[in-house]
Amino acid sequence: MIPVAFDYVRPESVDAAVALLGERGEDASVLAGGHSLLPLMKLRFAAPELLIDIGRLEELQYLRLDGDEIAIGAGTRHTTLEASELLDTECPLLPAVARTVGDPQVRHRGTLGGSLAHADPASDLPAAVLALDGTVVLRGPRGARRVPLTGFYTGVFSSVKEPDELLVEVRVPRTGAAGWAYEKFTRRANDWAIVAVAVVDGWVGLVNMGPTPLRASATEAALAGGASIEEAAALADEGTDPPADSAGSTEYRRHLARLLTRRALTTAGR
Amino acid sequence: MKVHITVNGVPADTDVEPRLLLVHYLRDTLGLTATNVGCDTSSCGACTVLVDGESVKSCTVLTVQADGTDITTLEGLSPSPDELHPMAAAFRQEHGLQCGFCTPGMVMAAVGLLEEHPRPTEREVREGLKGNLCRCTGYHNIVRAVLRASGQDPDAAPDLVAPGFSTGSGT
Structure with missing residues (x-):
């Protein structure tokens, strides 16, 4: 399968990439690892006129402590998250979830920023960052702004990021020793999650339970109010709108969300 | 360009x-x-x-x-047909192929795996190769080949075998 012809540029800096987006944002797509974008282009579901390749920008590849948070450059690859001792100590949910993404070849290419910006509700990392109450930093011609992930997604493959904005950084809190777990249910080894549940410190993120990654708000409220794991997990599908497809019906996904939330909360210690 | x-x-x-x-x-x-x-x-x-x-x-x-x-x-990968890379030699020794279509990708993924995990367990080999499909379903000997290429004897190390998996030894 061959993509529609396009122009390709590899800007030398984030400033140059943002300037290009300012001029051509409506016609352009940002390319990092390309493992979501290129399949869409090969299937001709996407046909951008210009690809802006930020995959080599070292200024987007970092992982560092910043006060109570960890700042992660958007171009940080999954394989780097997996191997990060800093994250293993300060935010162990994130590398654990990164290890479940796709397969090693995909993780050598894919980036955290790309996964979050792509806004696929079946992706692993958006729900994990959502459970962490993380924030993304967007840069555009009007400057930079921080958007909490709870307010970032607006629908399937869509977010509040404007076409002329670049996702440059992901910020997650240092969760340290707080209990965490990631329960991902698939039928075959490198499938997308039919449903997955990320838990950290009593916060719960859901994969593939609606048009966007979601928080299991009813479960979180019940836990905060002193409910048992069983009581809280029974509410995990409240307020969700799961899809029905060949992998499972709506009701099956609701069942999985409740079951996997119970397992994840149990593993996490609540 | x-x-x-x-x-x-x-x-x-x-x-x-x-x-x-x-x-x-x-x-x-x-x-x-x-x-x-x-x-x-x-x-x-x-x-x-x-x-x-x-x-x-x-x-x-x-x-x-x-x-x-x-x-x-x-x-x-291999210097010559008479001098195979250790991974290629292990695939031959363990008969880690059937029709052969997946083999080039499987071998390259396995070489990459050992670069990152020089002595993987059987479970780690299976996890590490999960991005490679063999439609003949010949995984069994492929896993043995990768363990062999990592300098481990797939028959002599039962602790390599994770619960639910088995390379078997034929004995």
Whole structure:
């Protein structure tokens, strides 16, 4: 399968990439690892006129402590998250979830920023960052702004990021020793999650339970109010709108969300 | 667009269209046809090559993205047919193939795996190769071959075998 012809540029800096987006944002797509974008282009579901390749920008590849948070450059690859001792100590949910993404070849290419910006509700990392109450930093011609992930997604493959904005950084809190777990249910080894549940410190993120990654708000409220794991997990599908497809019906996904939330909360210690 | 790519130790400057996929550059431009196109959707791993030592699926990489890199395909792995790379030799010894279509990608993924995990358990081999599909379902001997290539005897180390899996020994 061959993509529609396009122009390709590899800007030398984030400033140059943002300037290009300012001029051509409506016609352009940002390319990092390309493992979501290129399949869409090969299937001709996407046909951008210009690809802006930020995959080599070292200024987007970092992982560092910043006060109570960890700042992660958007171009940080999954394989780097997996191997990060800093994250293993300060935010162990994130590398654990990164290890479940796709397969090693995909993780050598894919980036955290790309996964979050792509806004696929079946992706692993958006729900994990959502459970962490993380924030993304967007840069555009009007400057930079921080958007909490709870307010970032607006629908399937869509977010509040404007076409002329670049996702440059992901910020997650240092969760340290707080209990965490990631329960991902698939039928075959490198499938997308039919449903997955990320838990950290009593916060719960859901994969593939609606048009966007979601928080299991009813479960979180019940836990905060002193409910048992069983009581809280029974509410995990409240307020969700799961899809029905060949992998499972709506009701099956609701069942999985409740079951996997119970397992994840149990593993996490609540 | 001009790219400078080194494949199997041979550098080349080529003018390519931005939409040319790396796998087509390898197969059609350079004539290196060991790397196969299987699913063409980055699921099956038949197109796996090493880019700067890391396994990637070349059907989902643009040639322009590989500008300046050093690529190894199956053709560049073994010095000669009489002097096989340890992974290729292990695949032969353990009969880690049936029809052979997945084999180039499987071998390159396995080489990449051992770069990162020099002595993997059986479970780690299976996890590490989960991006490579063998439609003959010949996984059993492939896993044995990778354990062999890592210097481990798949028959003599029962502790390598994770619950729910078995390489079996035939005895």
